[in-house]
Amino acid sequence: MYNDKEASKIVDIIKNFARKHSLWIVAYGTGCGAIELPPTMTSRYDAERFGIRGSATPRQADVLLITGYLSVKTLKRVIRTYEQMQEPKYVIGFGSCTINGGMYWDSYNTIKALDRYLPVDVYINGCMPRPEAVISGFIKLQELIAQGKADGAKRYQENLEWYRENQRKVIKNWRMPEYNW
Amino acid sequence: MDKDFINENKTIEEIKNTFHSAEAKLQRKNRIIVKLRSDLIPPFLSYAKNYLSFDHLAHFSCVDWIEDNQFELVYILYSYEKNIIAIVKTRIDREKAEFVTVKHLWRQAETFEREFHEMYGINFTGNNRLTEFILEDWDDIPPMRRDFDTMQYSKENFYTRPGREDAQDVREVITKKSGEKIPDFAKEFSVRKLK
Numbered sequence: 001m002y003n004d005k006e007a008s009k010i011v012d013i014i015k016n017f018a019r020k021h022s023l024w025i026v027a028y029g030t031g032c033g034a035i036e037l038p039p040t041m042t043s044r045y046d047a048e049r050f051g052i053r054g055s056a057t058p059r060q061a062d063v064l065l066i067t068g069y070l071s072v073k074t075l076k077r078v079i080r081t082y083e084q085m086q087e088p089k090y091v092i093g094f095g096s097c098t099i100n101g102g103m104y105w106d107s108y109n110t111i112k113a114l115d116r117y118l119p120v121d122v123y124i125n126g127c128m129p130r131p132e133a134v135i136s137g138f139i140k141l142q143e144l145i146a147q148g149k150a151d152g153a154k155r156y157q158e159n160l161e162w163y164r165e166n167q168r169k170v171i172k173n174w175r176m177p178e179y180n181w
Numbered sequence: 182m183d184k185d186f187i188n189e190n191k192t193i194e195e196i197k198n199t200f201h202s203a204e205a206k207l208q209r210k211n212r213i214i215v216k217l218r219s220d221l222i223p224p225f226l227s228y229a230k231n232y233l234s235f236d237h238l239a240h241f242s243c244v245d246w247i248e249d250n251q252f253e254l255v256y257i258l259y260s261y262e263k264n265i266i267a268i269v270k271t272r273i274d275r276e277k278a279e280f281v282t283v284k285h286l287w288r289q290a291e292t293f294e295r296e297f298h299e300m301y302g303i304n305f306t307g308n309n310r311l312t313e314f315i316l317e318d319w320d321d322i323p324p325m326r327r328d329f330d331t332m333q334y335s336k337e338n339f340y341t342r343p344g345r346e347d348a349q350d351v352r353e354v355i356t357k358k359s360g361e362k363i364p365d366f367a368k369e370f371s372v373r374k375l376k
Contacts, residue, residue: 073317100342106332108324109316113342170338173318 012148019088020142024055024062028081031068033094033128040131047131052138058084063141066118068128069097069110072170075117079167082118083179089153090145092137093123102127116166119152119159188263189213192233200225212266219254219271223281226256226269230286234262238287243297247327248366250275252303256283273303282307300325 029037040047041054055061058081070078082091093114096102101112114120121144124137144150156163168174186207193205193213203225204216217225229235235258244253249272256269273280282305284291294305295314302323305311313319322329335341356363 073315076317100345101339105341105345105348106335108321108329108331108334110339112335112339116340166340171318172320 016146016148019062020145021051022062023050023052023090023138023141024060025052026058026061026064026081026085027054027056028058028064028078029067030070030074030078031066031095031097033065033067036128036131036134037065037067040134045131045135047135047138050135050138050142052135058082059086061085062089064089064091064118065094066091066098066114066120067094069095069102069104069107070114071109072111073109075111075167076171076176079117080176087153088145088150090121090141090150091118091152092141093120094134094137095129096125096127099123099125111170117163117170119155119163121150121152186210189265192263192265192267195233196229199228208268211264212268214268214270216270219273219280222254222256222269222271223283226258226283226286229258229267229269233260233267235260235265235267237261238283238290239266241290241293243301243303243325245275245301245325245327246272247275252278252301254280278303280305284308299323302326 025037029035037054039045041052047053052063058064062085064078064082064085066078082089091114093099097104097110098114098120101107101110104110105112111117122137122141124133126133129137141150189207189211193207196203196205196215200217200221202218202221206214208214215225237259238256239259240255240257242255242257244255246253251272252275253270253272258267258269259265260267278301280303282290282294284294284307291308291310294303294308295310295312297303298305298308298311299314299316299319300323316324321334324331324334352363352367
């Protein structure tokens, strides 16, 4: 009875509903924000009631949390981690360091705007954001997923040239593998 | 007062008797400061380790005295036997930053020396591991030297998101509030080049 377009719409709604209730985070902590994740995960704030859980490897995870400042050396590893992740994948910028540099605004070795290098879906501000803020950020991400607006991975593929150019500007000695999606 | 610090004063006396040019003094309980010429450092550290029982290199740090055109190396030694911390200070030339390694006395000195080589550009002869350590692909002058302008480097290399133009210099704000003056040496090496 349905035409293809409507059918795919319904499939998308079901897919997004399932995705938003199963967010696996890569166990990768950059900077100081990673210390806010254990209380978020454990009994007091219990993020698992929203379907948020930790995952051991990037290939089995959905969400990459950038928890705090990113030095150029870490950025290299983060880019590799992000490119290893399989779709659907989302990035959450965590803390003011990822937004505008935070207290490392004049540092010689940290980047100041994360969305120049990786596609960010949700920013959580604060220094540090408390577990309530983290959970509210995740709920925002869930809303975006349900609406089909969390399209960071798609943006990354479409604007890969622009992201690569920015990445190469700070990573001077480029020895990164090229992934073929 | 002398009665309370028998151990400390005895150690200071021993140091003064052996190294006549050493400036050794008591700082407080369990803590002495020794200032030495840089060429006396290897024999002094060896003496301190073997005869004064300072077995442990607790810390090793570097200070950039750009006003005097010198680097200050600070060795912090600890003696388990006497329960005394000895702070050994020496100054080396800043232009030709070279010193000898002490890794034959304490192995952990090697790691500290690698760090100083990277962060201050000091070359330690005898240490053959002075390679890239924490920074990757660094191509400017060593970043912990005080003549390195970190803000300018950051501006040139990293994108700055607009919206922080009204950020204030902390030092300026504090001095304005309390009414005290910024010392001249601080003005000269301040990030914003105050006048």
